[in-house]
Amino acid sequence: MEKKVQQYYKLKAKLKEMEKELSELRQDILAYCTEKGEADSEIGGYRVKLITQNRKEYDDDKLFQTLSDPEVWRLLSKADPAKIASLSKLNIIDEGKIAHTYALKTVTLLQVDKK
Structure with missing residues (x-):
């Protein structure tokens, strides 16, 4: 061992x-x-791609104040973007109602593939 x-x-x-x-x-x-x-180029035998995404970063306090319903908050317990997106798609949370509770963060992903 x-x-x-x-x-x-x-x-x-x-x-x-x-x-x-x-x-x-x-x-x-x-x-x-x-x-x-360049966001898409070939370098040597590799293809390099930059992919830009926007991610939501929630403010727990603002979100809790907006979703003060204990049943909804119990489902979240912490601002988890994936859970919030799911609850929004299920129409449990109104996206317009929580628009002020997050900031968008732009993230660049790097993808490298061999040709």
Whole structure:
């Protein structure tokens, strides 16, 4: 068991290192594409795509004040964008009513595929 724990520790450390390196590479690639003004390009044998998304970041206090119905808040318990979107699609929550409770955050996703 000691060897398994040791191996687990080593792999977690490697994973942390790899995630750091991936983050740095991602930033470099994003900067390069932004500088070139390209959201879709081919670099070497790879296709690089930048995909922009808007994500809602809810303010728990504003949302709770707006959805003060304890039954609805119990379903959420915390502002979870996926749950809120589901409740909105089911018409349990009126999207217009909660429009002031979140801010849109633009996120750029990086997709790299081999040709």
